[in-house]
Amino acid sequence: MANDVKVSDELANKFSTEKDKNTPYVSWVTAEGLDIIPAHYIPNLRHVELKPWARREGRGVYINHEASRTSNDCYVCEIPAGKSLVPQRQLFEEMVLVLEGRGSTAVWNGEGKRITFEWKAGAMFAIPLNCWHQHFNGSGTAPARYVAVTNGPAVMNLYDDPNFVFAMDYDFKNRFAGEPDYFTAKGEQKGFLLETNFIPDAVNLPLQEAKERGAGGGHIRFNMAKGSIPSHISQFAVGTYKKGHAHGPGAHVIVLSGEGYSLMWPEGEAPTRYDWQVGTLIVPPNRWFHQHFNGGAKQARYLAFKHFSPRNAQGVPLSWISRRLGGNQIDYADESPEVRAMFADAMAKHGLEPRMDEVYQKELATLPPKAA
Numbered sequence: 001m002a003n004d005v006k007v008s009d010e011l012a013n014k015f016s017t018e019k020d021k022n023t024p025y026v027s028w029v030t031a032e033g034l035d036i037i038p039a040h041y042i043p044n045l046r047h048v049e050l051k052p053w054a055r056r057e058g059r060g061v062y063i064n065h066e067a068s069r070t071s072n073d074c075y076v077c078e079i080p081a082g083k084s085l086v087p088q089r090q091l092f093e094e095m096v097l098v099l100e101g102r103g104s105t106a107v108w109n110g111e112g113k114r115i116t117f118e119w120k121a122g123a124m125f126a127i128p129l130n131c132w133h134q135h136f137n138g139s140g141t142a143p144a145r146y147v148a149v150t151n152g153p154a155v156m157n158l159y160d161d162p163n164f165v166f167a168m169d170y171d172f173k174n175r176f177a178g179e180p181d182y183f184t185a186k187g188e189q190k191g192f193l194l195e196t197n198f199i200p201d202a203v204n205l206p207l208q209e210a211k212e213r214g215a216g217g218g219h220i221r222f223n224m225a226k227g228s229i230p231s232h233i234s235q236f237a238v239g240t241y242k243k244g245h246a247h248g249p250g251a252h253v254i255v256l257s258g259e260g261y262s263l264m265w266p267e268g269e270a271p272t273r274y275d276w277q278v279g280t281l282i283v284p285p286n287r288w289f290h291q292h293f294n295g296g297a298k299q300a301r302y303l304a305f306k307h308f309s310p311r312n313a314q315g316v317p318l319s320w321i322s323r324r325l326g327g328n329q330i331d332y333a334d335e336s337p338e339v340r341a342m343f344a345d346a347m348a349k350h351g352l353e354p355r356m357d358e359v360y361q362k363e364l365a366t367l368p369p370k371a372a
Contacts, residue, residue: 025073025156029062034075036062040264041274042281045147045254046099050078056085059143064153065283072151072229072250072307074281079103082140087132091165092155093227094127094148095305097202097254099279101144103137105183109171113178117198122256124199124231124303125183126224128176130168147281149252149305151229175226192221192232202303203256207235212320214332215240215359230309235301236294239355241343244291244330245319246284250307253282253292258300261346263339264290273342289330291339295346324368332356332363334370 022030029036034051042048042063050059059078079085079101098119108114109131118138119125127133137144152165159165176182187196192208199205199222207218217236224231233256236242244263253262255276263271266288274282275295284290294300309317312327321327323334340354347354 023153023157024160025153028156028162031162034060034062036064038065039063040065040283040285043275044277044279045076045281046145046279048076050076053077056088057083058085063281063283065285071153071248072149072252072305073153074147074149074252074283074305076145076147077135079135079137079144079146081137081143084134084136087134089130089132089166089168090127090150090152090155091130091159091168092150092152093129093225093229094150094152095224095227095229095231096125096127096146096148097303097305098123099145099147101137101139101142103135103139103144105133105135107131107133107176107183109173109176109178110169111171111178115178115180115182117183119200122201122203124202124222126197126227126229128182128197128225129172129227130170131176147254149229151307192219194220194222196222197224202233203301205233207233210234213329214243214363215356217242230306231304232306233301233303234292235299236292237299237355238294238297239347239352240359241293241356242291243332244289244335244339246287246289246328247306247317247319248308248310249286251284251309252305253284254303254305255280255282256301256303258294258296258298260293260295260300262290262292264288291330291335293343293346295343295349297350297352322368324370326371331367332360333367 050061053060060075062073062075064073098121100121102120104116104118106114106116155165183198185198185200187194207220210217210219215236219234221232255278257278259277261273261275262282263273264284265271309319311317318328320329322329322331343354
């Protein structure tokens with residue numbers, strides 16, 4: 001890992017005053033009375049421990065490892081039974097996935113143009129930039145819980161003034177102008193991109209074929225509320241797995257269905273395995289390779305809220321392009337033999353066998369030659 005590289009004490013001392021300095025963002029989270037879990041992996045977001053969040057009158061925790069603390073962040077929030085969170089507006093974007101419960105959200109701008117929509121577990125939506133919003137729990141007996149990814153760290157660190165970030169009186173009318181159908185379950189499909197601001201059921205949303213990521217499967221991409229936080233949903237069949245790849249920091253991968261595991265590793269080091277289930281969060285650090293495996297007896301699906309993915313001149317993410325062509329995706333033919341052995345063991349636990357032989361053969365027919 002890069003932070004394990006050692007230099008002389010003389011050089012290190014010249015930077016000692018900058019080491020472990022709290023950023024404005026970290027200071028703000030601390031002032032909110034919340035913890036930051038510095039993890040790349042959370043076994044289940046539905047069970048992660050929360051603390052009282054006095055300002056919002058709910059409960060919450062931030063999950064934000066050091067590799068993404070200056071790009072984007074993630075937090076889990078719980079709305080008490082029969083209650084609502086305090087209204088808030090903010091100068092950063094936010095993507096939301098409902099983990100448990102049912103309820104509604106009201107969104108309005110400074111002119112008072114207001115719309116309300118309902119949601120349940122599995123729903124996904126975005127908060128338009130600097131709009132007032134308030135979440136309501138629709139159950140009087142059980143809490144509701146959601147996970148959100150924002151680009152708040154960069155904004156908080158830039159302005160270093162929470163009053164400015166949370167009290168700016170300005171409407172971005174090109175983002176939201178009170179359109180009555182803004183959060184309806186509609187959208188236009190353009191290639192992989194679905195243009196919409198609300199997904200009522202991310203678990204069962206129809207997907208597009210994505211053979212380029214390996215072993216077929218489905219894929220769909222979003223860019224909600226005209227924001228800059230990209231996201232996508234991927235699915236892969238029983239007995240299959242995705243190709244290993246790497247990209248920029250801040251990809252928050254949340255498992256929506258199925259069970260399996262992922263491997264993560266910085267280049268040149270051995271991979272670490274992370275088992276997952278519905279509700280697991282995996283956050284690959286910047287430029288770490290990672291690979292997702294359906295190790296169960298049902299189709300597996302995950303949602304990824306992201307920050308940045310380098311692309312080629314044609315606009316294709318490098319994580320979709322073979323390393324043999326200069327991209328960041330590992331072809332099956334170039335993966336370690338241990339990868340296939342581990343996957344066969346995982347399948348055997350369910351009395352199943354991998355369904356990858358045909359996939360390997362199809363790849364050979366179009367495999368680029370290895371670079372010199």
